[in-house]
Amino acid sequence: MKVGIIGCGAIANIITTSMVPEDNGINIAYFFDKDIERAENLASLAGGIAVLDFDDMLDKVDLILECAAPVSVREYAPRVLEKGLDMVVMSIGAFMDMDFYREMEALAKKHNAKIHLPSGAIVGLDGIKAVAKFGLKEVNLVTRKSPKSLGKEIDSEEVLFDGKASDAVKVFPLNINVAATISIACQRDIDVKIIVDPNVDRNVHEITAKGDFGEFKTTTMNYPCAANPKTSMLAALSAIRLLKSFNETICVGM
Numbered sequence: 673m674k675v676g677i678i679g680c681g682a683i684a685n686i687i688t689t690s691m692v693p694e695d696n697g698i699n700i701a702y703f704f705d706k707d708i709e710r711a712e713n714l715a716s717l718a719g720g721i722a723v724l725d726f727d728d729m730l731d732k733v734d735l736i737l738e739c740a741a742p743v744s745v746r747e748y749a750p751r752v753l754e755k756g757l758d759m760v761v762m763s764i765g766a767f768m769d770m771d772f773y774r775e776m777e778a779l780a781k782k783h784n785a786k787i788h789l790p791s792g793a794i795v796g797l798d799g800i801k802a803v804a805k806f807g808l809k810e811v812n813l814v815t816r817k818s819p820k821s822l823g824k825e826i827d828s829e830e831v832l833f834d835g836k837a838s839d840a841v842k843v844f845p846l847n848i849n850v851a852a853t854i855s856i857a858c859q860r861d862i863d864v865k866i867i868v869d870p871n872v873d874r875n876v877h878e879i880t881a882k883g884d885f886g887e888f889k890t891t892t893m894n895y896p897c898a899a900n901p902k903t904s905m906l907a908a909l910s911a912i913r914l915l916k917s918f919n920e921t922i923c924v925g926m
């Protein structure tokens with residue numbers, strides 16, 4: 673399976689340099705970024721090809737992996753899906769716009785394409801999906817990041833956001849895609865709190881879910897990527913695992 677990447681930053685670098693060529697049949701072959709130098713650097717590391725024009729890679733790949741920004745999903749997803757290509761999207765916040773979500777779902781169906789949203793920087797999505805339609809009463813996310821991750825200069829802990837996921841992704845489009853992932857998994861606009869904390873050096877995501885099934889809490893204490901402190905390493909690792917799963921016969925978990 674030939675893969676083309678949009679966005680050659682922290683996640684793309686980890687994915688590309690962690691997957692040997694033809695790893696499980698996955699060949700990350702084409703690279704696109706609005707900064708052509710970044711695309712060229714990564715392409716040369718991977719023995720792939722950098723493209724100046726995004727549309728140039730669409731006829732040469734089987735799947736597009738987006739790791740750029742939510743605005744890029746709006747820009748490129750329609751062109752990818754119209755070609756009948758599958759897509760893996762990291763900037764999941766784009767799908768909190770329900771009109772866009774439904775449009776992309778319809779386009780994918782029409783052209784027999786699939787949109788994959790990896791679990792990214794959180795754990796517990798399997799449980800949330802399982803209980804979503806079976807008495808899930810409450811689900812919320814508390815995210816705690818360092819001032820460096822959130823681009824703030826403060827000396828003491830501060831709540832930066834307390835509200836719904838659909839608003840959180842507008843205020844922090846590059847920091848809280850995980851809120852969108854959970855919301856889409858349980859089909860409701862979940863409650864989100866974002867705290868900037870000078871005492872943490874991890875990206876911490878705490879999910880609480882309660883309902884007729886009982887209750888669960890997950891806490892993910894992620895190391896940030898060296899190249900981008902907003903982004904957790906786990907996000908890239910989850911995408912690698914998802915890509916590898918496409919060629920597996922026995923699939924464990926969901």
Ligand SMILES: NC(=O)C1=CN([C@@H]2O[C@H](COP(=O)(O)OP(=O)(O)OC[C@H]3O[C@@H](n4cnc5c(N)ncnc54)[C@H](OP(=O)(O)O)[C@@H]3O)[C@@H](O)[C@H]2O)C=CC1
Nearest residue numbers: 679681682683706739740741744762763792793846903907
């Ligand atoms: N689902 C999840 O759990 C997670 C999702 N993410 C999201 O994944 C995405 C990638 O993250 P990360 O690798 O850390 O980001 P980086 O900022 O490190 O890299 C993104 C790259 O894409 C480029 N880019 C941005 N917009 C466009 C565009 N419209 N067209 C082409 N290139 C573009 C950026 O250029 P420039 O720097 O000039 O803008 C940059 O080179 C982000 O949206 C991030 O918020 C991150 C962590 C977890």
Ligand SMILES: O=C([O-])CC(=O)C(=O)O
Nearest residue numbers: 793847848849850875904
């Ligand atoms: O990587 C993380 O910890 C979460 C993140 O930035 C996002 O969801 O956008």
